[in-house]
Amino acid sequence: MDPCEKCEELLQPFLDRDLNEEERAVAEEHLNLCAYCRKRYRFEADLRRFVRQAVTEEMPPDLKVKLSELRTPLL
Amino acid sequence: MGETAPETEARRLAEDARDRVRFEEEALDLADQVYRVARRMVSSREEAEDLMQETYARAFRSWRSFQPGTNLRAWLLRILTNLNIDRGRRVQRAPDTQPLEEGDYFLYNRLEEVNPSGTDEERVIERLSQDDAVTALSAVPHDFRDVIVLVDIGDFSYNEAAQILDIPVGTVMSRLHRGRRILKRELAEHAVADGASADGGSGA
Numbered sequence: 001m002d003p004c005e006k007c008e009e010l011l012q013p014f015l016d017r018d019l020n021e022e023e024r025a026v027a028e029e030h031l032n033l034c035a036y037c038r039k040r041y042r043f044e045a046d047l048r049r050f051v052r053q054a055v056t057e058e059m060p061p062d063l064k065v066k067l068s069e070l071r072t073p074l075l
Numbered sequence: 076m077g078e079t080a081p082e083t084e085a086r087r088l089a090e091d092a093r094d095r096v097r098f099e100e101e102a103l104d105l106a107d108q109v110y111r112v113a114r115r116m117v118s119s120r121e122e123a124e125d126l127m128q129e130t131y132a133r134a135f136r137s138w139r140s141f142q143p144g145t146n147l148r149a150w151l152l153r154i155l156t157n158l159n160i161d162r163g164r165r166v167q168r169a170p171d172t173q174p175l176e177e178g179d180y181f182l183y184n185r186l187e188e189v190n191p192s193g194t195d196e197e198r199v200i201e202r203l204s205q206d207d208a209v210t211a212l213s214a215v216p217h218d219f220r221d222v223i224v225l226v227d228i229g230d231f232s233y234n235e236a237a238q239i240l241d242i243p244v245g246t247v248m249s250r251l252h253r254g255r256r257i258l259k260r261e262l263a264e265h266a267v268a269d270g271a272s273a274d275g276g277s278g279a
């Protein structure tokens with residue numbers, strides 16, 4: 001399959017949910033019609049989910065205590 | 076009869092203290108979310124902890140400049156981002172000059188090449204490890220990485236990311252686009268390297 005120009009243009013804001021209603025409808029219609037884009041879209045969405053999960057590190061509990069201690073003391 | 080001046084003053088102080096305590100509690104409630112973003116903007120956990128403490132110290136000092144009703148998480152990250160830049164913590168790599176003509180599907184295509192039989196998307200991503208993702212993200216230059224971290228980990232909109240970083244929305248979009256391509260190129264290198272060693276192990 002050949003790369004699709006439309007896909008390059010729409011994919012990023014579509015995945016980031018940064019399209020208005022009208023633009024989103026165009027993107028969804030295109031995804032319904034274009035198997036190439038659909039496949040890539042799924043890949044991109046899965047990849048983002050994977051990266052997000054893989055790189056997320058929770059705050060060490062003792063840091064929360066240190067941050068609380070930075071509060072202005074009540075007189 | 077109205078209040079005397081000292082009573083008015085006492086009431087004002089009490090209200091002020093109450094507002095401040097509420098602000099501090101709300102800011103602390105967001106610390107977990109702020110940390111997740113901070114952690115990926117710097118290279119070590121120690122740096123992230125220092126940056127968080129500096130950010131909260133400054134936020135608590137200048138709480139009056141926060142406008143109630145606006146996005147407190149974005150406000151905190153704006154402070155954090157500025158501190159991170161001011162402190163010169165950004166050991167900036169050489170600007171990314173490698174061409175990225177391959178386009179958005181470079182990683183996908185490379186993974187398909189490595190494993191032509193496993194073309195379905197999930198299996199392709201299964202080849203990547205958590206370490207691959209962490210290493211690949213940290214290899215993305217700061218300007219690009221900050222935007223990816225804010226949007227993909229912090230769930231900020233393009234507009235919010237633009238306000239936090241004090242850059243135009245168009246710049247957010249172009250940095251995201253380029254940053255994600257760099258990220259995918261880095262991931263592809265790991266995936267291909269892992270694939271090659273796996274093939275070597277099972278080969279002949």
